[in-house]
Amino acid sequence: MLKFPIYLDNNATTPMDPRVLEAMIPYFTEHFGNAASRNHPFGWQAEEAVDYAREQVAQLIGADPKEIIFTSGATEGDNLAIKGVYEMYASKGNHIITATTEHKAVLDTCKHIEKLGGEVTYLQVKPDGLIDLTELEAAIKPTTILIAIMYANNEIGVIQPVKEISTIAKKHGVLFFTDAVQAVGKIPVDVQKDGIDIMAFTAHKMYGPKGIGALYVRRKNPRVKVTAQMDGGGHERGMRSGTLNVPGIVGFGKACELARLDMEADAKRLSVLRDKLENALLQIEEAYVNGNREHRLPHVANISFKHVEGEGLLMGFNKNIALSSGSACTSASLEPSYVLKALGLGDDLAHSSLRFGLGRFTTEEQIDYTIEQISNTVHKLREMSPLWEMYKEGIDLNSIEWAHH
Amino acid sequence: MAYSEKVIDHYTNPKNVGTLDKSSKKVGTGLVGAPECGDVMRLQIEVDDATGVITDAKFKTFGCGSAIASSSLATEWLKGRTIDEAVTIDNMDLVEELNLPPVKIHCSVLAEDAIKAAINDYRVKNGLEELAFEEKGVH
C-alpha cells in the first residue's frame, strides 16, 4: 500500500536513516560528555566517539581524519572556506572565481567578499549547466587565490568536471574549493583522486541529522589553512571553535559509513527509477529535461512542462507528493530559479519546472503513482492554460505584447 | 503554504474554463499578465447589448492555484451582472472570499485587471470610450 505523502524532495533534505538515529541516541543521554573535557571518563567517551566518527567521515571521501573540520552544516562550511581563504591568503591575492549556478551560501559569501574589497569572477555556465573549462582557465590571474565550483548542482543535479577543474587550479597554483553537498554519499567523491583542496558537505542530505557538516581542509600538497570565522576555544585545529555536537557528529559518522556501504546499490537502483520517471514524463508533449543528462546525479531530474506554471502544477498533487518547483511563485521572491535562468531558459520554461530528488527510501510504486499524478495534472492545467491554447493555434507567444504589471 | 478550502475547491473544480469567440462583437476579451511573471490570465465576457448584462464568462489561466481560483471566482461573479456593475469588482473582494494570504494578493489583482481589460475590449468594440483605470499592478 502506498503511504502518503510521498517524499521526492531529497535534494532539500533527506529523512534520517533509522540506523543513524540508533547510533546517536546514547550520546544525548548516558554519553553526554564534552569532547574537550580531558580529565574524566565522560569527556574521554565523547572524544572517542568523535574520533571514530571523524574516521568514518574521512574514509567516505578518501581523506585523513585530521583533515576533517566539523561545522554546523554546509552553509557554515561554504562561508568558512571562502572567507577563511580570503583572509588567510590575503598576501597572495584577492581574486576568487566561482559560477552563477552555485548555491546561495557560496554566491552570497562571494558578494560579501566583494564588499570587503575582494574581486570575484562569476562564470556563466553552458546551456547544459556545465562550466566551460577554457573560460575558467582564462579567468585566472596572478591575484587569483581560489576557485569555488560546486561538485553537483542542487537544482538540476549536473556534475561539474571536478578533476579537470582541479588540474587547472593546480597548474596555476590556485586553491580549489568545492561545495559537494549533493554529491557526497551519492556518488564516489575522493579528495585525492579529484584533487580537491577544500570541500564542504553536510549530514542532512545523506540520511544524517540536520545541523552538522564538515569542511575537508587538505593538510599535504599543499597544506591548506583557513582563518577561523568564529573566535573561541580553538577547537578543530583552531579553524572552528565551539563545543562539538557529539550526537550530531556520531550520526554524521554513521551516515557516512552507511553511504560508503550502500552508495553503489542505492545509485544503481535510483538511476533506474529516475530514468523510468523521466522517460515517462517526457512522453508528455513539450516536456524538457533541464541540464546535462549524462553528467548528472543518478537520483535527480529537473523537468519543465511548457505552458503550465510550476506552483499551479504542484498544487495538483502536493497533498500526496512532496516536490519542489523552480517557479518564483513557490518562493517569497517573484523571480524564478536563477539556476534555470543561468542555463538560458526563458522565464516561461523556468516557471514551469519541477525538481525531483529521489532517495534511499523511494519505491517503484511511488514513482508509478507520481508519473500518473503529474501527467494528469499537466493535462488538466493545459486545458486551462491560455498559453497552451495559443501554442496549439500556432500563435507565437513572443509576438504578443504582454501588459507588464 | 497551505491553501484555503475555497482555493482548493476552485482549483479542483474550476468554473467556466473555456473560450468565447473573441471576434464576436458581443464578446470582450482581457489578456493580462506575462509569461515571465509566471502568470497569464485570459478572461472573456459575453454581453447582451440590449441590457448590458453579462450572459456568459470564461477564463483560462496560466498561474498558481490562487490565480486559477481568482479567475474562476471572477467568472462566477460576472455572470448576471451588468458591465457597469462588473467594473466595481475589487481584487480585495476576491482576496476576502478566497482567504488569500498577502503574498497571493497579486494573483487577485491580475483577475481584477483581466475583468477591466475585458470590459474595455467590449466597450471599444461597441463604440464606447475606454474607461481609465488606475494601475494596481504589483508585479
Ligand SMILES: Cc1ncc(COP(=O)(O)O)c(C=O)c1O
Ligand atoms: C549545494 C548546497 N550547498 C549548501 C547547502 C546548505 O547546506 P546546510 O543546509 O547544511 O547549511 C545546500 C542545502 O540546501 C546545498 O544544496
Ligand code: FES
Ligand atoms: S500567480 Fe504568482 S503567486 Fe499567484
